[in-house]
Amino acid sequence: MSFNCIIKTGLVAAATMVSMSSFAQDLIARQAPIDKKLKAVDSLALQNQIRAEQTEFPALSIYPEWSNQYVHRYGKDIVIPDSCTFDLRGFHMPTPSTRVTSPFGPRWRRMHYGLDVKVYTGDTIVAAFDGKVRVVKYERKGYGKYVVIRHDNGLETVYGHLSKQLVKENEIVKAGEPIGLGGNTGRSKGSHLHFETRFLGIAINPAYLFNFPKQDIVADTYTFVKTKEMTRQRRGAGDIQVAGAIRYHKVRSGDTLSRIAKLRGVSISSLCKLNNLKATSTLRVGQVLRCS
Numbered sequence: 354m355s356f357n358c359i360i361k362t363g364l365v366a367a368a369t370m371v372s373m374s375s376f377a378q379d380l381i382a383r384q385a386p387i388d389k390k391l392k393a394v395d396s397l398a399l400q401n402q403i404r405a406e407q408t409e410f411p412a413l414s415i416y417p418e419w420s421n422q423y424v425h426r427y428g429k430d431i432v433i434p435d436s437c438t439f440d441l442r443g444f445h446m447p448t449p450s451t452r453v454t455s456p457f458g459p460r461w462r463r464m465h466y467g468l469d470v471k472v473y474t475g476d477t478i479v480a481a482f483d484g485k486v487r488v489v490k491y492e493r494k495g496y497g498k499y500v501v502i503r504h505d506n507g508l509e510t511v512y513g514h515l516s517k518q519l520v521k522e523n524e525i526v527k528a529g530e531p532i533g534l535g536g537n538t539g540r541s542k543g544s545h546l547h548f549e550t551r552f553l554g555i556a557i558n559p560a561y562l563f564n565f566p567k568q569d570i571v572a573d574t575y576t577f578v579k580t581k582e583m584t585r586q587r588r589g590a591g592d593i594q595v596a597g598a599i600r601y602h603k604v605r606s607g608d609t610l611s612r613i614a615k616l617r618g619v620s621i622s623s624l625c626k627l628n629n630l631k632a633t634s635t636l637r638v639g640q641v642l643r644c645s
Contacts, residue, residue: 411485412507415553421488421522424501424511425554433553438576439506441562445529447481447512448472448546451566455545457558466556467511467549470565472535474516474544480526481510481563489522496547497539500532508557513547514538552577572601572641604640617644 410419417431448470455469472478484504491498496513500520503509516536526532537544550559555577562575602613610632614621625632627643636642 409485411503411505415507416503419487419503424488424496424499425509425551425556431553433555433579434577436576436578437507437552438574439508439552439562440574441482441506441570442573443528444482444563444570445479446563446565446568447478447510447548448476448535449568450476450546451568453560453565457556457560467513467547468559468565470546470548472544472546474534474536476535477531478512478515478533478535478546479529480532482506482508482528484510484526486520486522486524486526486532489518489520492539495540497541498533498536499539499547502526502532507552509551511547511549511551513549514541514545516544567605569603572603575601602642602644604636604638604642606638608636608638610634610636613642613644619644 410416415434415437420426450470450472452471453468454471455465457468458465480502482502482504484502486500487503487509488499488501490496496511498515498518499511499513500515500518501509501511512533514536515533516538517534518532519534520526520532535544535546541547548559550557550562557575557577560571562571563569564571602608602617604613610621610624610630614624617624621632624630624642624644625634627645
């Protein structure tokens with residue numbers, strides 16, 4: 354083989370290698386967007402699966418079971434977290450009524466685990482948050498006709514003394530959708546809505562979350578805090594009052610520190626300390642203050 358032939362052969366081989374390398378790089382370059390698309394598809398499918406599971410079993414990571422039998426029985430072995438923060442955004446007031454006729458707390462030698470809002474028989478009652486209907490039953494000596502909804506944010510709401518239930522157990526509902534009509538069924542003296550907010554069966558004062566006179570939530574979030582007193586009470590009974598909680602107040606037009614302190618039952622100095630404020634600080638409408 355002549356020297357020129359060897360040179361030509363070498364050049365051809367080198368050109369072939371360069372061409373193959375370019376083809377490989379081009380193939381990889383064209384494959385990259387495909388991989389990204391596949392990952393996007395996988396991610397989308399996973400997101401859809403998670404959403405489907407959340408819809409089917411709201412707050413699945415918190416509640417150990419789904420039962421259509423009881424309002425707030427979860428067993429003595431239930432694990433109550435030390436704290437849990439609930440997102441209250443996307444809410445809807447269960448009724449446009451602003452009149453609270455009976456607050457949360459001791460009443461007539463027994464505990465009142467919700468608050469009563471004045472409504473008339475036939476008034477529309479709606480779901481407070483997105484969720485799934487867990488219980489639709491009648492209790493002659495208690496709630497009367499009532500509905501229990503477990504929500505995506507981890508809370509459960511109870512709507513009692515209804516004249517009619519408009520939903521069925523295991524039905525998916527959105528915030529603001531009708532779930533019943535106001536009434537006077539069960540242990541009731543006059544038409545009203547008995548409204549409860551609960552977490553793992555533990556009653557939370559709805560006034561910590563909802564401001565019925567203002568038709569608004571108190572703040573965008575609510576933080577539940579477990580206390581020793583609460584744990585001790587739970588061991589003796591399955592139905593208890595929340596003993597401790599972090600409460601907030603959303604500043605509205607006309608609010609002052611003294612007015613908020615009086616409304617929330619705290620001192621001005623405590624408000625200032627909790628929120629790093631001075632007594633002369635100017636409050637902004639929409640500002641959220643911690644009150645406990």
